Amino acid sequence: MKGMVFTELMDMVEATFGSEVLENMIDGAQLPHGGAYTAVGSYPHEEIVRLVQALSECTGIAVADLVKAFGSYMFGRFHEMYGRFFSDVHHAFDFLASVETYVHQEVRKLYPDAELPTFETYQPDPGCLVMVYRSKRGFGDLAEGLVIGAIQHFDEKITLTREDFEDAQGKATRFTLQQH
Ligand code: HEM
Structure with a gap:
């Protein structure tokens, strides 16, 4: 999975739940490289699942609800980043x-x-x-x-x-x- 998806998740978590929850999520996911992602890299998609599971444990919100909320957030980000896919589409x-x-x-x-x-x-x-x-x-x-x-x-x-x-x-x- 592209690193961009991971960096967007981190941004959303920080904006929604704060930097402490972000740190706890990364620690809780116990990732091999300590949770450092670059937007252009590629990483195993299982890692996003582990991050969201850890976030669910930190927040008490169900994994499915967190993933859906992230999807809606990503749509807004895609709109900002890839405006050309939206021209002439109403x-x-x-x-x-x-x-x-x-x-x-x-x-x-x-x-x-x-x-x-x-x-x-x-x-x-x-x-x-x-x-x-x-x-x-x-x-x-x-x-x-x-x-x-x-x-x-x-x-x-x-x-x-x-x-x-x-x-x-x-x-x-x-x-x-x-x-x-
Ligand atoms: C401008 C709009 C969109 C852009 C630029 C875009 C781009 C991307 C990118 C970059 C990925 C990650 C690929 C990877 O990590 O290797 C992805 C994955 C995905 N996209 Fe889109 N996408 C867009 C809209 C949508 C929409 C509207 C849907 C749903 C109807 C969708 C469904 C998905 C799903 C479910 C994945 C996860 C990969 C999987 O399920 O196998 N995308 N997309």
Whole structure:
């Protein structure tokens, strides 16, 4: 996982919970390199799981809730850092449909070693968007937080439902967004 994701987590934790909780999280995760990350480096994705588990122990907040909150925060940061992916995009459905076909393709050009999920995205009718998330890393909570971040960003009336399932291709998460 790109170091940028780790440095963003550290920034969010410091801003939300303060520097003492940040230090306790890093100590609690017991990482081989003492929790020093550079934005351009790559690190095992298990480390982010350990950091969030340690944060959960420090704060008493459930891991899934922390990961979702981090996803929404990351969406805002992506918007700040990668404004070009948002030009001419005015609706949550248009943006979310472009994550697989455009955004993550561009990310892969920038960072060839990025570990990205796949999204199968389709609209069964104009008011509904379905995204099926698949990844060996199983970051469905992160994906949910990012989708929530997108809905909030575009400020649209959309109800999100989530369903984790397993089929012949393995574990997956289906997000259904219904406009109303
Ligand atoms: C401008 C918007 C976005 C940018 C620039 C972006 C970029 C990235 C980057 C750099 C990573 C890390 C790759 C790595 O660590 O190796 C990542 C991972 C990920 N992205 Fe995006 N992303 C964007 C939007 C989204 C949205 C809206 C979603 C959800 C619908 C999403 C879902 C994910 C997930 C779940 C991962 C974690 C990796 C995994 O699950 O296997 N991204 N993205």
